[in-house]
Amino acid sequence: MIDFRYHLVSIIAVFLALALGLVVGASALRGPLVDQLKDTSNRLKNSNEALRRQNNAAGQVSTYDNQVIGAAAAQVVAGRLKDQSVVFVEAPGADDQMRAQTADMVSKAGARISGYVTLQNKYLDPNQQATLNELTDRLKPAGLTFSADATSYDRTADELAWVLVTKQAARNGQEDPAAGQVLSGFKEAGFLTYSGQPATRATLAIVIAPAAASSDKNAAADNKALGALPMALYTYGGGTVVVGDPDSATEGGMIKALRDDDDVKGHVATVDTGDIPAGRLTAVLALAAAKQGKVGDYGIGSKADGALPTPIPTPTPTMTKKK
Template identity: 90%
Template sequence: MIDFRYHLVSIIAVFLSLALGLVVGASALRGPLVDQLKETSNRLKNNNETLRRQKDAAGQVNTYNDQVINAAAGQMVAGRLKDESVVFVEAPGADDQMRAQTADMVSKAGARISGYVTLQSKYLDPNQQATLSELTDRLKPAGLTFSADATSAERTASELAWVLVTKQAARSGQEDLAAGQVLPGFKAAGFLTYSGQPATRATLAIVIAPAAASSDKNADADNKALGALPKALSTYGEGAVVAGDADSATDGGLIKALRDDDVKGHVATVDTADSPAGRLTAVLALAAAKQGKAGDYGIGSKVDGALPTPVPTPTPTMTKKK
């Protein structure tokens, strides 16, 4: 808000200065009007300087807050995802830095990261949906069944989720032989890329939303297709969180679409993951989702609060008897 007011006052001051120059150049208008314009111009300059100082001070406070949270994050999240494994899925247009920083926070919480899957723009291309649907049916593992009324996007999401996550801790870390060709098949067709070992089934998942809300005519269809994946990951795994920035919680954003779709209690969302506090919240949201308490957190519309309440407790560390 300070930043906006600072720029607005600056623009007004520029136009007043131009007006003052024009008036000074017109000898017929010299006098009280010129004095009034000079007084107004000086007042705006003083206001502008005050707002600039406030803006700089707010920036310093925000930097300080981030430094404190980053320094304390390890202790704050320690043990909250102990013995869990997490797979990351990036939507087309997601922020790689957000994913990397969130993954670092997840690691500090004690979780193993199985791998990273990055969806390509081709995944949402309307002209490629028939090909994607055919590929989904062709690669479908024998043990997977689709709901009779599932859309093409939901079938693809279910297939990917079935490969990436599991509710059974004993199966986590192991790749299902029947699903061995799913990820390579989608990768070869140009629909996604991956690194690590994402097919070794994690128990939890984090989906990184696109960095900018879409104003494209296909925004609704794209968000429905993307939204099907965290829903499927939550169904086949122990919990899923969609992480993004404030823009992702506005019209055209994935988080806004999920919240409007009323998936509360099914998929957790965090719209501040571009900040250390938001990434800390993402870890807490994932721990809460594992306990069946998925909510919406951040600063956008329809949030349940800044973070889960009560805050999930760390997994107890078992000690051996002497």
């Protein structure tokens, strides 16, 4: 009978054989194998060092580009939005810093910023849609009509756009009590916040897209709901640009959803490089072009028409008094 001691001796014998084989094999191959390993290690080390230098150089070039563009931007955009006013609308999850830096560029272009409106997460909550719809009906100003086939988000977007922008020069910059009541109503209900004087109605609008593309199951519905607002701002105002980062032009991103929508094409401009100075400069040029009726998609993402509008819009001439 084979007992436990037999198994133990057999296992020990196997391990001794393996150990002996490793020793003999290592002794025979030690020289060539070690040399080969050393050579491979040196090559990998040199390759890694070269990549590190290339990465540092690319970072320095990028920093240099941003510094040059940032320094020259004020002169490049000067006068391009003269006599215009711009309202900023932030989607839930938008980058506040992107908004602030884009607003600075817009101010350098000569525009007045009427105010900032920030949509809250509650705005996209499916459980709040009925409440949002009821509020929209209750706050609807006299003179505003909704399309018969408008969705609930289309109706809300139309109402917000009606109080935020205008095509009429006489209404630009004028505080409208009815518009203020609409914004206050949505704010008190927790659907948005605002600062500045957005009820004075701007001529142009910039929408800041969410900073990250969504992988949520409701991403398509959320982007459809958000997309209704820039379309409404286009309808009631003089031009609208949606600004985001490269991620916003990927699957699940607001800008990609807009670029994939044939109903939006030719009406709302998009810029997917708003996280860098060149992109914010492009946003101003895109807004100036939209004011002139030329709309495109700019940046580096899918379906971009190019880096910036072509031809570049000319600045509004400064009027000089005759002597």
